Amino acid sequence: MTVTAIEPPEGVWFGSELEALGVTGFDEGDELPEEYRELITQVVMVQADLESELVFDSSLLRHNILAAPDPRGRMRMAKFFAEEVRHGYTFWSIAKGLGVELTGRYFREAKRKRQEVFDHIGAVSDWTELAIVNTLTDRMGVFVFKDMSDCSYRPWAKVSLDVARDEVGHTALGYANLREAIEKRGELEAAQRWLEKWYPMTLDMFGRSGSARQWRYVAWGIKRSGNEELRQRFVAEINPLLTQLGLEPPDYLYNRHFL
Amino acid sequence: MSTTTISWSDLEGLVDALRAAHPRVDPRALDDAELAALVEGLEHYDGSGPAAGPGDYEALRAMWHWGA
Numbered sequence: 001m002t003v004t005a006i007e008p009p010e011g012v013w014f015g016s017e018l019e020a021l022g023v024t025g026f027d028e029g030d031e032l033p034e035e036y037r038e039l040i041t042q043v044v045m046v047q048a049d050l051e052s053e054l055v056f057d058s059s060l061l062r063h064n065i066l067a068a069p070d071p072r073g074r075m076r077m078a079k080f081f082a083e084e085v086r087h088g089y090t091f092w093s094i095a096k097g098l099g100v101e102l103t104g105r106y107f108r109e110a111k112r113k114r115q116e117v118f119d120h121i122g123a124v125s126d127w128t129e130l131a132i133v134n135t136l137t138d139r140m141g142v143f144v145f146k147d148m149s150d151c152s153y154r155p156w157a158k159v160s161l162d163v164a165r166d167e168v169g170h171t172a173l174g175y176a177n178l179r180e181a182i183e184k185r186g187e188l189e190a191a192q193r194w195l196e197k198w199y200p201m202t203l204d205m206f207g208r209s210g211s212a213r214q215w216r217y218v219a220w221g222i223k224r225s226g227n228e229e230l231r232q233r234f235v236a237e238i239n240p241l242l243t244q245l246g247l248e249p250p251d252y253l254y255n256r257h258f259l
Numbered sequence: 260m261s262t263t264t265i266s267w268s269d270l271e272g273l274v275d276a277l278r279a280a281h282p283r284v285d286p287r288a289l290d291d292a293e294l295a296a297l298v299e300g301l302e303h304y305d306g307s308g309p310a311a312g313p314g315d316y317e318a319l320r321a322m323w324h325w326g327a
Contacts, residue, residue: 168287176321244314
């Protein structure tokens with residue numbers, strides 16, 4: 001198996017479609033080109049699917065908070081999740097501005113399949129597994145949101161840097177918890193096992209390297225980078241952090257489902 | 260007069276010193292090189308031990324931001 005090139009096709013660059021229209025971006029309430037509306041709604045809904053459910057049912061966080069082994073850990077996780085609930089509200093508001101009214105019923109009954117992997121996150125009750133999840137998936141969030149910090153949909157650009165900064169804090173906390181689990185509680189073997197579960201899932205979350213749609217996001221100035229470029233930058237940053245703890249990052253293609 | 264040395268071997272002490280010296284800094288906004296510059300600028304910092312790796316900066320960032 002191989003991965004494909006990371007360059008956009010000829011004639012596509014960041015915002016090329018906008019240039020053709022003679023605009024630099026859009027605000028809430030603007031009339032949006034049909035394809036643009038579809039793409040920006042998709043971006044917002046991916047994030048809303050992840051975190052806006054918390055606005056309706058914050059008990060989902062109970063598992064994760066109670067997984068902490070001590071009061072300090074539970075205090076930190078509660079602060080962590082306060083930020084996630086705030087993100088959930090932010091994404092809910094932006095979805096509403098795009099005409100998508102998300103309700104508790106939507107999250108209970110009509111969750112889309114792509115959220116399946118994130119249901120796994122809500123079910124995590126092992127502290128070391130949660131540390132791995134936060135180390136990996138929240139760092140993915142840093143890359144994804146930084147990449148959209150100059151998104152052409154201005155309400156989204158406005159929140160992306162703040163969310164990215166929060167995710168920097170989340171991944172740092174995950175890493176600190178992981179380091180404690182390994183160095184103070186001898187959890188290296190368990191951590192390696194969880195790493196082998198979550199590392200490929202996290203790489204998959206960046207999306208397929210050969211996706212045609214990724215370049216439409218670039219062309220409309222919604223995202224700056226393609227999926228594979230972000231994934232490779234993520235790996236270059238995360239692997240040294242993992243090896244410093246004595247963990248062995250799995251092979252780039254190990255157990256991957258979306259190449 | 261005695262002085263307390265600050266080093267990477269005492270992360271909590273390092274974070275206390277950074278908080279005192281830079282009360283308005285958000286460590287989530289700083290990359291590793293920027294954090295390193297703040298650490299090296301601390302009074303009584305002893306950099307004679309092993310060089311800090313990327314994980315040390317990540318743990319520093321976490322302790323500084325999340326407290327306790």
